[in-house]
Amino acid sequence: MAQGKFVTYLRVSTKRQGDSGLGLEAQRAAVETYLNGGAWTVCGEFVEVESGKSDVNRPQLQRAIQACRIYGAKLLIAKFDRLSRDAHFLLGLEKAGIEFVATDNPHANRLTVGIMALVADEERRAISARTKAALAAAKARGVKLGGDRGAVLSAEAKAKGAQVRQAKANSRAADLLPVIAEIREAGAFTLQAVADALNARGIPTARGGMWSPVQVQRVEARAASARICVRSCWT
Known part of the structure; x- marks a missing residue:
């Protein structure tokens, strides 16, 4: 059941679809179905007519993200592919602290972005393990490690x-x-x-x-x- 504040973002790929409303009605219906019941507030709706291949020339998306920051709201979209197909962009949203929900897969933000984040985390773990192994080898050779551990900022x-x-x-x-x-x-x-x-x-x-x-x-x-x-x- 939906809870909290939301900013809705709808996108169609062609100007013809945007002018005719084709695609938008279905997206609005999906959003309304998701919000049926619960305690929620929609702080704004933003509609984009732009290809999903470009995350640069999407001013309405940037304004929707700005509204999310202002209101402390989640970005609500009808379909996951309406937001972006670019994994780097999605991870950027997570890094910026912008939560989003896709009505066709409410857990997409946790499953998809979470999996990508886990891959990156695993790589960090591997680097950390290699660093520790190198330090252990240096210590075994008699190299003095460490120094003043006091957290004094310059x-x-x-x-x-x-x-x-x-x-x-x-x-x-x-x-x-x-x-x-x-x-x-x-x-x-x-x-x-x-x-x-x-x-x-x-x-x-x-x-x-x-x-x-x-x-x-x-x-x-x-x-x-x-x-x-x-x-x-x-x-």
Whole structure:
């Protein structure tokens, strides 16, 4: 039974199919059947007219993924092949923390992507085993191994960590800024009004909580300092 938040993504391969609606109706029907019952919320629907061979020129898919990040939602598709046939792309979704469900195989994300991840993990295990064997052989030859085990980070490592955190926060601000701009254009003039609108839309904060005026101000200030331009994720 479906639970939680979802963003639906529908794709047809030709413009003719997109104009006529052929294929889309069947996909919508499959999505509705999957969502029949349970406690769920659909945060948005994105429709693409593009070949599955290309993951680069698929702006609606990128906007759907952006919406998943904003709402903390799962990507819901009618058929597994509607998302992508590229294994590297699918693993990229998993790495980015985007969960997805295919109605024709609800466990595809765990079975298919999971199997590929297990293969990679097995390779890492093999590398680790070879490294340990080499270290054991070196130790047997009298080579002194190891050193100071204290986890003292260098200034460079700390700076890199700060850069990673800043990049992540900037990315989150870039996702949210178009939504905040849309809310303000609708008449929300105060920070409290914007926070209330974000909460009403079910958009969580970065830590999964409720919005406050201070948090809205921080996002807008970060966007301004990073010179992030407003670009609508819905059009």
